[in-house]
Amino acid sequence: xxxxxxxxxNKVTEKGKDVELRCDPISGHTALYWYRQSLGQGxxxxxxxxxxxxxxxxxxxxxxxxxxxxxxxxxxxTIQRTQQEDSAVYLCASSNRTQAKNIQxxxxxxxxxxx
Amino acid sequence: xxxxxxxxxxxxxxxxxxxxxxxxxxxxxxxLQWYRQNSGRGLVHLILIRSNEREKHSGRLRVTLDTxxxxxxxxxxxxxxxxxxxxxxxTGGNAGGTSYGxxxxxxxxxxxxxP
Numbered sequence: 001x002x003x004x005x006x007x008x009x010n011k012v013t014e015k016g017k018d019v020e021l022r023c024d025p026i027s028g029h030t031a032l033y034w035y036r037q038s039l040g041q042g043x044x045x046x047x048x049x050x051x052x053x054x055x056x057x058x059x060x061x062x063x064x065x066x067x068x069x070x071x072x073x074x075x076x077x078t079i080q081r082t083q084q085e086d087s088a089v090y091l092c093a094s095s096n097r098t099q100a101k102n103i104q105x106x107x108x109x110x111x112x113x114x115x
Numbered sequence: 116x117x118x119x120x121x122x123x124x125x126x127x128x129x130x131x132x133x134x135x136x137x138x139x140x141x142x143x144x145x146x147l148q149w150y151r152q153n154s155g156r157g158l159v160h161l162i163l164i165r166s167n168e169r170e171k172h173s174g175r176l177r178v179t180l181d182t183x184x185x186x187x188x189x190x191x192x193x194x195x196x197x198x199x200x201x202x203x204x205x206t207g208g209n210a211g212g213t214s215y216g217x218x219x220x221x222x223x224x225x226x227x228x229x230p
Contacts, residue, residue: 004157031216042203043158043220056217091157095216101146102207102216106157 002026004107006092012113013082021077021110025094032075033093033104034067043091049075082114121204121221129229134191136224138204139184145207147180148218149189152201161189161202196230 005024013019025032034046045059049069060066064083069075079086089111093104121138128134140147146165150158164171164180164187171178177190191198205218 033216033218035220042222043205043218045217045219048217050216093158101163102218103148103160103163104158104216104218105160106150108155108157 004092004094004105006090006107006110008110009108010111010113012115014115015084016081018078018080019082019112021079021090021092021112023075023077023092023094023107025073025075025092026105027073029094029096029105030072031095031102032069033095034075034077035091035093037089037091037109039088046077046090079112082112084114087112087114121202121224123224124222125225125227127227127229128194130194130196132194132228134194134198134226134228136189136202136226138187138189138221140187140204140206140219140221141185142206144182147178147187148205148207149176149178149187150203150205150220152203152223154200158203191226194226194228196228199226199228201225 007022032049035043036046037043047054047067048056051072052069064080067077089109091106091109093106095102095104144166146163148163149161151161152158162173162176162178164178175192180187201223203223204221207218
């Protein structure tokens with residue numbers, strides 16, 4: 001596609017429920033990243049995919065968080081048993097790792113609200 | 116932990132004035148990037164400066180980098196109301212390591228340009 005697409009744009013859920021957030025990267029971009037942005041804060045790295053592998057998942061805050069990527073394209077971030085502190089904007093980015101630079105292209109994000 | 120610290124946290128100026136934002140970082144870098152985020156949107160890449168560069172220009176943007184002080188500044192000249200946004204610096208991992216591509220963001224500067 002023309003840009004990074006994320007869905008849903010907004011998600012309201014009840015504490016304890018599971019949620020899935022989807023990211024569709026720019027076509028041909030081999031690298032995909034998930035970040036989290038809490039209100040008024042900078043971005044917190046969660047996980048990085050190169051193809052379908054995740055060489056760096058050091059930012060996942062707990063084992064309730066998991067992510068996968070299939071076909072070297074779409075990625076899903078799953079949060080199980082959501083907690084109120086999970087409320088944030090979840091941003092996905094992709095990049096073309098074959099370039100020497102690591103300029104990342106971001107989607108508009110999914111705003112998650114846990115009640 | 117946050118790599119970058121930015122100041123000021125908030126900056127309010129009149130249209131036509133220049134806006135300067137600063138960023139400091141802690142570890143060695145390959146390059147430093149600046150991103151812009153409009154309210155409710157994803158981040159947009161503005162400019163990248165390599166570690167062996169001291170200054171770079173792009174339109175009304177001027178970025179400087181001082182690796183000895185581990186600091187960078189972003190200058191927006193002749194600001195416009197449309198420049199109102201949050202601005203983040205970001206540093207990347209070292210090429211060849213598993214952290215390649217992962218960006219570490221500062222807390223950001225909220226810029227408001229009054230018409």
